[in-house]
Amino acid sequence: MTTLDDIRRCAALLDALPDPALLVGADRRVITANSAARELFAATLDGTSVVSHIRQPEAAAALERGFAALAEGTGSRGPFEARMVLTASSREALWRVCIAPLRNDLGVPALLVTLRDISHIEDAEQQRRDFVANVSHEMRSPLTVLSGFIETLKGPARHDPEAQEQFLDIMEREAQRMSRLVSDLLSLSRVESEERVRPRTPVSLSEVLRATLAALRPQIEDAGLAVEFRDLPDAPAIPGDRDQLVQVFHNLVENALKYGAGGGKIEIDIERIDHVPAMPGPALKVCVRDHGDGIDPIHLPRLTERFYRVDGHRSRAMGGTGLGLAIVKHIVNRHRGRLNIRSTRGEGSSFIVMLPER
Ligand SMILES: Nc1ncnc2c1ncn2[C@@H]1O[C@H](COP(=O)(O)OP(=O)(O)O)[C@@H](O)[C@H]1O
Ligand SMILES: [Mg+2]
Known part of the structure; x- marks a missing residue:
């Protein structure tokens, strides 16, 4: 027979698990459950019927197989698995339910039901x-x-x-x-x-920007745009990967040329800032600003996703791949830096890259 003490010990054990777990008797009632399970299903679970909590057909069927396995000698030994969608703290999540029959281990037949968020x-x-x-x-x-x-x-x-x-x-x-x-x-x-390996070679951002602009000279002339580059002559070298940083500013300036051409000029400036939230020390901030059409705010959060374009047709017509900003974001992450995008419809866009000095 299972004593009250046994159940208390089980409860303590289950409570040490991070994932929801329930111990269910052959009568389908919850013997005990941990706090993660109570958070997911209901504040009081002990004594309630498990089938009232796990109702989705696939998971309910797995439970039934578990109960069949408990009735000694019948069914397979399990464990039985199923997936189910549940809402936890107002977020819909996909859970994997695992049902393990414990025939004799606890003195009474029971099912150990565990859930894992696999969203x-x-x-x-x-x-x-x-x-x-x-x-x-x-x-x-x-x-x-x-x-x-x-x-x-x-x-x-x-x-x-x-x-x-x-x-x-x-x-x-x-x-x-x-x-x-x-x-x-x-x-x-x-x-x-x-991405996990931070580059450490000292790089001069001024040189990176001058090289980028020199390489883009033909496109700049074709677009008929004026580029104002405000350098910071005494900017310190930062730890980085020069070729990747050239790629970052190449992509940003190219975008400004392609999508911001209406504004007449592009401004690029380097600035030194002492403090960036969540960055340990001072940083160099490069801003690439155009005065083109701008971007509707609803697009901003998704702009750095691969293949995300505001206007797919226009991007393709300009020879875009939709990958430029995704590459920028990954390179900036690799440098432990930050990318901010500000834009106002009809006024233009600023792409701001902040790179730590140390
Ligand atoms: N300076 C900008 N002004 C307006 N829209 C921009 C600007 N830069 C990027 N975008 C928008 O973001 C999208 C994604 O840019 P990107 O990843 O470089 O891909 P691509 O340039 O190949 O289309 C572009 O298709 C464009 O819609
Ligand atoms: Mg691009």
């Missing part, structure tokens, strides 16, 4: 699926264009040099788009895999 695993899986779907979609459109024109060049346009030249130009553009996509994907995966 984050599910979210990561979903993100991975979305990513693969996005990459495939981005690859498919240039490929469709290329195979279409190859057909045309082999058939109807075979003897039409004028059309051939025109089609080859389009094909070249689409091939370049694919190649940009592949190199952005490779950058992203490289930065992501190195």
